């Protein structure tokens with residue numbers, strides 16, 4: 485069998501902030517923190533936000549993350565899952581994770597409550613390119629629980645609102661009952677963010693847009709050269725958004741939520757197929773070289 489060609493770089497270097505190789509950097513990537521759930525919030529049915537506080541005050545003081553990064557949440561005897569950090573990076577008392585219950589760990593987490601312990605490793609992965617986007621318009625496109633991965637970026641932009649141009653958040657859910665963080669949209673709008681919502685299927689009370697999130701693009705008056713796009717949601721949606729951005733010459737970064745085991749680049753469970761400018765391809769680990777990638781580099 486012929487080995488796939490190796491590539492040195494993706495077509496457009498990803499704007500995302502590179503993550504250090506945890507092992508190469510000498511960091512103990514298995515190092516874990518015991519945390520306690522200090523608050524929970526039901527966002528929509530089956531999706532809950534867990535605020536975790538470190539048991540060790542020194543660990544709490546030392547812990548920082550950049551929007552777009554994720555933690556591995558471990559429940560002893562059950563397993564571990566990669567979950568994006570959804571809270572404000574300036575928040576020091578706790579770290580937020582918004583979790584959809586789909587499998588072993590996430591259903592077990594659902595059975596826990598305030599006071600229960602969760603073991604955390606992280607933060608891991610690349611971050612949204614928020615430094616590179618300063619001075620530009622920002623278009624954030626999300627679907628479903630993918631909004632969790634960009635919530636910390638939204639809160640970061642709100643805190644530094646003057647550093648960014650126009651900011652749009654376009655969010656789509658299957659039904660109105662799936663619109664997570666609904667209680668926050670008004671605050672985001674008040675902070676100068678243009679929030680556009682859509683659902684695949686309306687119910688009786690819904691008077692907003694119906695259709696795919698990509699349909700909301702038609703209403704936007706964008707200056708492609710001055711706009712950066714960040715996107716997280718189901719893969720078909722990210723593929724469509726990437727194609728749309730490429731047709732209009734917009735930089736687009738996506739966050740992949742590939743099945744993941746170790747989070748530290750050892751197991752290669754989470755590899756994504758990427759292409760280079762010469763038409764070759766290779767694999768990249770979502771946990772180390774991602775989860776934030778240039779959308780144009782991914783073989784969808």
Ligand SMILES: Cc1cc2nc3c(=O)[nH]c(=O)nc-3n(C[C@H](O)[C@H](O)[C@H](O)COP(=O)(O)OP(=O)(O)OC[C@H]3O[C@@H](n4cnc5c(N)ncnc54)[C@H](O)[C@@H]3O)c2cc1C
Nearest residue numbers: 565566567568582583584586587588589590632741742775
């Ligand atoms: C970087 C990153 C960030 C992420 N951020 C978030 C986040 O913020 N919030 C969030 O909710 N999720 C997030 N995810 C996704 C999350 O990691 C996965 O959903 C994870 O698999 C959940 O772990 P689990 O043990 O609960 O589910 P698993 O047990 O791993 O199950 C996952 C899926 O596989 C199915 N499945 C499991 N076992 C089988 C089987 N034997 N046969 C067929 N199907 C099966 C389940 O039904 C489920 O749909 C993220 C993933 C990545 C990589």
